[in-house]
Amino acid sequence: MPFAGGLAEAHVFVDRIHSASDVLRRAEFRPAPFFVGPNSFGQRRSRGARANEFAPTIPDVHLGKGATVGAVIPTRGAIIPAAVGVDIGCGMVAVRTTLKAADLPDSLAAIRAQIERDVPVGFHSHKAPLQPRGHDAAGSLQRRIDGLVRRYDTLRIMDRVGKFDHARVWRQLGTLGGGNHFIELCLDEEDAVWVMLHSGSRNVGNTIGEVAIATARRAAEREQRHLPDRDLAWLAEGTKEFDEYVAGLTWAQDYAALNRDLMVDLIVRALQRFFPGEVVVRESAVNCHHNYASLEEHFGATLWVTRKGAVSARSGQLGIIPGSMGTKSFIVCGKGNPAAYHSCSHGAGRRMSRSEARRQFTRADLAEQTAGVECRKDAGVIDELPAAYKDVDAVLSAQRDLVDVVHTLKQVLCVKG
Template identity: 55%
Template sequence: MTPVHELAGATAPIWMWTSPQEVESAALDQLRTIAELPYVHHHVAVMPDVHLGKGATVGSVIALRDAVSPAAVGVDIGCGMAALRTNLTAADLPDDLGPVRAAVEAAIPVGHRGHTEISRRVRGYADLWGTFGDLHPKVTGRSGSIDRVMAQMGSLGSGNHFVELCLDTEDAVWLMLHSGSRNIGKTLAELHIAAAKKLPHNTGLRDRDLSVFLAGTPEMAAYRADLTWAQTYARRNRDTMLALYVDALRDHLPTLRVPTPPTHGPHAADTAFAAVNCHHNYVAEEHHYGADVLVTRKGAISARAGEYGIIPGSMGTRSYIVRGLGSAESFHSAAHGAGRRMSRTRARKEFTTDDLVAQTTGVECRKDPGVLDEIPAAYKDIDAVIAHQSDLVDVAAELRAVLCVKG
């Protein structure tokens, strides 16, 4: 079993799946601030990809009694990963993947863009659009807001979001992508974080960004409703992008076949983890250490025994499909990726486009200043991150990217 490090000087125990010496001091201070919350249940769990975040640390798993902190979810509500194993092998891929990348970029809007026409597929999510009017009035009261939200369904976004074509160790071709709830999730999160800061029970907090809603209050009910909607939107966004991705690839790879992605629940399809779709910024009602609690995973995946998840690396490095081992100590959780080891600003100062070209050799992707802050060296060593959590997950498949689309 991997030894768990305990962070000294904390009000509640903080159990870490990495050495505190490997974590920046600001993130350690932030974790101690989280542990001061009077609602923390038992301990705070910290994943090996931990790094500083807004309000709550990325890579933190926090179980709260009768309370929830919107900052402990993050502003990209429901952000997560999806992956499909196809029937193709490396031998089926063309030597030049440039036209394939161009087709994917044409099919899936990146950056701040959305679709110019709302597809029949998106209009089919009637259950989602039918409850849009129940969301925060500052969202629903804006003219044309539902049209903009619908247009962003099936779009990637920017930052560390990506679409990849990967090969596993047996040369099977995988489709993988990373995205969340787009601007609607960000807007809802920011509105609720601002509302929580104004509540009188949060006035004594050292960091008001950690402000919480309390169970049984209208503020909590409103946040939970908006949160659930945004988490559903994020999962549908990934499902929609996968469908668009497959359609784009079939023009170049006509023999492509994929399994049907699971539309509900955390587990993979019956065909041996051929389809996985998992959140890593979200809230779940769970039972841990004798109590019913609200668990926030900000940069962490659920890893119950037998549950499949995805832990990506970075452009030019490996990613992993994993199977949960059900660790009680981690609140049945695992890391969500490699985790940044430096800020975007520092990465742009320290590296050049020549460095980016060298570090993404063999990957068909952008190699320009616009994605320099996503250079692999800006991230932690994914293999070390996986090694630190050998008691949390088993590796089911190891993937390497041959094509990557960034926002």
């Protein structure tokens, strides 16, 4: 449904909504299963600077920093760095292995511990940069690393802060990070074991994002742009600052995709310690960003499309919609819906803030809601329990015109950052 704002029009992909007033009434007083907070719509209304004619809002929409999470923001001749955010290239990867559920031991604790040893989480890094070897894909992974190294040395945007910790950039390649980033082993409808994970461009992407956001704000002040929100500040095509940002942005997005592929490689090798013979990847990886910007053609125009908590869903394109820890996730195939700028949701989406989840729930709730999943059950991850997220089935149902389900995955092991 269209939702007209003061500066732009939003197309809202949710079910059981009959009017804009009903959206706000449900949001404020009667939350739907895919809760839309009232602040989310205020935030979307202000996101219209240099925006195209309409901007879709995806079913997992919720309030975010810089831009609403679950938003697709098309812009002409400019990018809004705060809309992309600082977790540039954050996204998902999933691969199907030759393992079956029957191959797994009754307890997955030892496998989780091995993955946690092999893949650094939180603020931790590898002791030395990874050097893939010993398998067919190693050469391809190493060439991608080498390419990133060469391009990094040319990134002018990093010169603004100085390449002060060059070594950490490469030690963090192949690491998970923290927050809601995760690694999972899942089972599909045929009991095949999948490796799935969620991560981004680590600290270097954060640095690029912060520099670009500050640069855009200074440009707005210099050019006396009167914006309703300073996070609307943009960088315009044809400027040095824009070119430097796009170079850094695309580099960070490539870094994030490679980061995920390297972790899959580490996890598969960890699994090989436990099973006779080789654990091999049966299908090509589905590797997709959900915080990024790209130059695309829509409605006969060339636009910069920023997906903040949204996934590209071109016709026939595979994507990943994860649920929360202890629930289901989905491999989906895009339908190429033009009204959504060929996009779909990036997950279930939060139904409450982290602080509210910690206030409402206990470790006992966490243990109950993650029963049957080998995962952390301590106070540090209470804000990630399933009840803190929307019902992923409801979110998926609300986007039947955006994607089809290819595989349904159920988590059996989860590593949190």
